[in-house]
Amino acid sequence: MKVYKICDVKIAIDTNKEIDFLKGFEDVSPFDLKVDFIADKVLLENRIREVLSNYLPHHNGFLLHSAGLLIDDMAFLLCGGTGSGKTHFVRLYEELSMGDEIMGVRKIGDKFWAYSTPFGGEFPAKNNIKAEIEKVIILQKNKRPEKLKKDKALWEILKNVIIFKNDKITSQKLLDILKEFIEVVDVYEGTPFVIP
Amino acid sequence: MKEHLSLSPDTVIKRSENIAWQKFEDKVFIITPDDSMLHMLNETGTRIWEIIEKPKKISEIVEEILKEYDVTKEKAEQSVKRFISELIKKGICEISA
Numbered sequence: 422m423k424v425y426k427i428c429d430v431k432i433a434i435d436t437n438k439e440i441d442f443l444k445g446f447e448d449v450s451p452f453d454l455k456v457d458f459i460a461d462k463v464l465l466e467n468r469i470r471e472v473l474s475n476y477l478p479h480h481n482g483f484l485l486h487s488a489g490l491l492i493d494d495m496a497f498l499l500c501g502g503t504g505s506g507k508t509h510f511v512r513l514y515e516e517l518s519m520g521d522e523i524m525g526v527r528k529i530g531d532k533f534w535a536y537s538t539p540f541g542g543e544f545p546a547k548n549n550i551k552a553e554i555e556k557v558i559i560l561q562k563n564k565r566p567e568k569l570k571k572d573k574a575l576w577e578i579l580k581n582v583i584i585f586k587n588d589k590i591t592s593q594k595l596l597d598i599l600k601e602f603i604e605v606v607d608v609y610e611g612t613p614f615v616i617p
Numbered sequence: 618m619k620e621h622l623s624l625s626p627d628t629v630i631k632r633s634e635n636i637a638w639q640k641f642e643d644k645v646f647i648i649t650p651d652d653s654m655l656h657m658l659n660e661t662g663t664r665i666w667e668i669i670e671k672p673k674k675i676s677e678i679v680e681e682i683l684k685e686y687d688v689t690k691e692k693a694e695q696s697v698k699r700f701i702s703e704l705i706k707k708g709i710c711e712i713s714a
Contacts, residue, residue, distance in 0.1 A: 572642045576657050579646060584653045592637030592648040600639050 424448055426549060428484075428525030428536040430476060432456055432469060442466060443539050446549045470523070470540060471585045478594040482527035484583035487557070489519030489535050496535035496552040498524055499613065500581040501560035510560075510613070511544045520546035523583060526554070528598065533606055559610040566611030574608035575599060622702045626676035626694075629713040630669055630701055636709055638666075649708050656707060661686070665700060672713045675701065 423440070424433045426448035433455045434440065442462060454476060456468055474484045487498040488507035496519060499507050511521035522542030524535050533554045537546030558566060559577045569577065578599060584592075624630075638647045645663045647656040658666055661682075668681045675697060682693045704710035 570642075572644045575641050575646060576644075579655050584648070584655075586653050587650055589635050589637050589650050592650045593639075596637050596639035596646060596648060600641055603641070 424450065426450070427469070427538055428473060428477060428482060428527060429551070430454060430473060430480070432472070434465070434469075440465065442541065442545065445547050446539050466540060470583060473525070473538075474583045474585050475587050475591055477525065477527065478591050478598060480527065481529075481598050482525060483595055483598060484538070485524050485526050485578070486522070486581040486583055487524045488521040489524045489537065489552075490514055490517045491519050491550070491552050492517060492555070494552055495555035496524075497555055497613070498526075498535055498557045499560055500557060500577065505560040506562065506612075507560065508543050515544065518544050518546070519550060519552070520544065526602065528601060528605075531605070533602055554606050557606060557608045558613045559608065560612070561610050562612060564611040566609040566613055569608045569610050571603050575603045577610070578603065578608060622705060624675050624698045624701060624712075626674065626679070628675050629672050630675065630678070630705075630710055631672035631713040632666075632669055633709055633711050647709055651708060654707070656709060662700060665697065669710065 422433055422435050424431055425443050425446045427446055431448060431450055454472055456472055470484065477483050485498060485500065487500040488511050490497045499510055501507055508521045511518045519535065519537040520542060521544040523538050523540040525538050527534050527536065534551050535554045536551045537549060539545055557578065582595065635651065636647055636649050638645055643660045643663055645658040645666050665678060668678050678697050679694050682697060683690060701710060
């Protein structure tokens with residue numbers, strides 16, 4: 422049994438196989454959640470994602486399909502579908518990367534924090550780090566970033582939340598925390614940086 | 618196909634119980650957990666959503682819409698039926714027994 426910490430959630434995994442994609446996420450404290458033994462790495466990764474996506478809404482959080490960049494100790498989350506450029510930006514600013522595929526988000530106190538996750542991506546996070554979220558950018562090519570109206574922002578974020586089949590209570594908690602998220606965090610749409 | 622549901626003015630409509638929703642500004646965001654689908658209602662859809670907070674007949678919904686929007690009764694009835702059919706199809710609303 423090994424215990425890992427992802428998004429400040431302790432997950433015990435009962436497996437004898439080496440789980441290299443969780444490197445950097447080890448923790449030794451008692452655990453909250455248990456993931457069943459699954460030998461296949463892809464299935465195991467998927468199972469942990471599913472467990473977390475259903476667990477986090479009950480603990481003021483969610484998983485967001487996004488890349489994360491750590492700039493001046495603040496997290497910038499880049500959302501967008503395949504081909505939107507998430508990985509491209511992480512490749513350009515690899516030293517700032519918190520991951521290029523899935524970020525955890527949780528509310529602690531009155532602030533929202535981004536968590537790196539081991540789920541890859543071309544550039545899965547190498548370290549288990551968290552940072553307060555500065556802003557979210559919905560990637561759109563050749564467009565100067567514009568702040569989205571809150572209702573549009575909520576829809577765009579919702580489209581990028583990792584949702585597995587769950588129950589009404591989990592879905593309701595997810596919508597509740599997303600509403601709070603949108604009220605606190607600004608969401609922009611456009612191209613965030615000048616590409617060299 | 619449920620697309621051509623026969624909704625009469627006396628058909629009573631209610632919100633489905635197994636959905637999660639949240640109103641934000643003038644829109645309603647809905648998750649149907651059975652299929653993990655996301656839905657967003659526009660301003661008019663949100664108004665209809667509010668009207669059916671308690672089960673309502675189609676005719677009652679149309680009446681409310683006529684009070685608030687500049688539209689003919691025929692057009693309002695047609696639009697309400699089409700919208701409600703769509704919500705039923707997506708599992709967001711149901712016909713009350």
